[in-house]
Amino acid sequence: MSNQPDSSHAGGTLFLIPNTLGKRDEADPLPDVIPAGVQQIAARLDYLVAENAKTARAFLKKLGETAPLARPIQQIEIRELNVNTRAEALADLLEPIRAGRDGGLLSEAGVPAVADPGADLVRLAHAAGVRVRPLVGPSSILLAVMGSGLNGQSFAFNGYLPVDPGERAQKLRELEQHSRKTRQTQVWIETPYRNGALLEAMRQHCAGTTLLSIAVDLTQPGETIVTLPLSAWRPERLELHKRPAIFSLLAA
Structure with a gap:
C-alpha cells in the first residue's frame, strides 16, 4: 500500500x-x-x-x-x-x-x-x-457476521433498537419475521449496560428456534462469539454487562 x-x-x-x-x-x-x-x-x-x-x-x-x-x-x-x-x-x-x-x-x-x-x-x-x-481495519459488524455461522450472503445492519420495551418488542418481531421470510441475517448493537435487557426481550418475543449469535469484546483478549437457538440462551451463558456486543439473528 x-x-x-x-x-x-x-x-x-x-x-x-x-x-x-x-x-x-x-x-x-x-x-x-x-x-x-x-x-x-x-x-x-x-x-x-x-x-x-x-x-x-x-x-x-x-x-x-x-x-x-x-x-x-x-x-x-x-x-x-x-x-x-x-x-x-x-x-x-x-x-x-x-x-x-x-x-x-x-x-x-x-x-x-x-x-x-x-x-x-x-x-x-x-x-x-x-x-x-x-483504509483496511477492524469492523465489529463484519467480524460478528463472519464468526456467527449465520447467513453471510445476505445481512442487514439495523443500528440500535428502540429503548421503549413495547417498541423494542415490536421491532424484534418485525426483524424476526423479515429474517424468516428472506433468510436474511439481522444485525444490531446495543448500549453495553442494556445488553441483558435486550437478550431477555429476545427470549420473550422471538421464537425458540430462531438462531441468535452474540459477539463480545471483538479483537480484545476476552473476545467471545456464541451462536445458539434462543431456547438455549440463558443469561449465565455469556456475561454481557457493560461489554461491547454485536447481536445477529437468523429466523429458522
Missing part, C-alpha cells in the same frame, strides 16, 4: 482511518488489527476529523510508537465531527482537503462512516470531487 499523495485528483485525499475496537491498556502497542501500511499513512497526516479530539490525540500518541509522526501531536490539526455537528459545518471540515491538504477521518472505534457520524462528510467529499480512500 503506497503512502504517497495522489496527484491525479484536484485537491487532497480524504483517508478513512480505522481505529481499534474497545479500550486497551495504555502500555500495549497499537495492535496488528491496524495494518502497518495504514499506520504509515495515518502518521504522515497533519489534519484529522474525529469524533473526539482527546481520544484522537491518544490514538496519535499510540500510533507514534510504531510509525513516527510527521509532526508533533500538538502541531496536528484536529477538528471534531460528532452527533452535535451541524450540517452546515461540514463544508468547513472538508475545506482544507479541497484546498490540497491530505486529511483523515478517524473513527472513535472500528471503521469510519459505518455506524459512525462521518458518513455525511464522505458524501460531501464525493459531491465536491475529493478523492476518498477507505
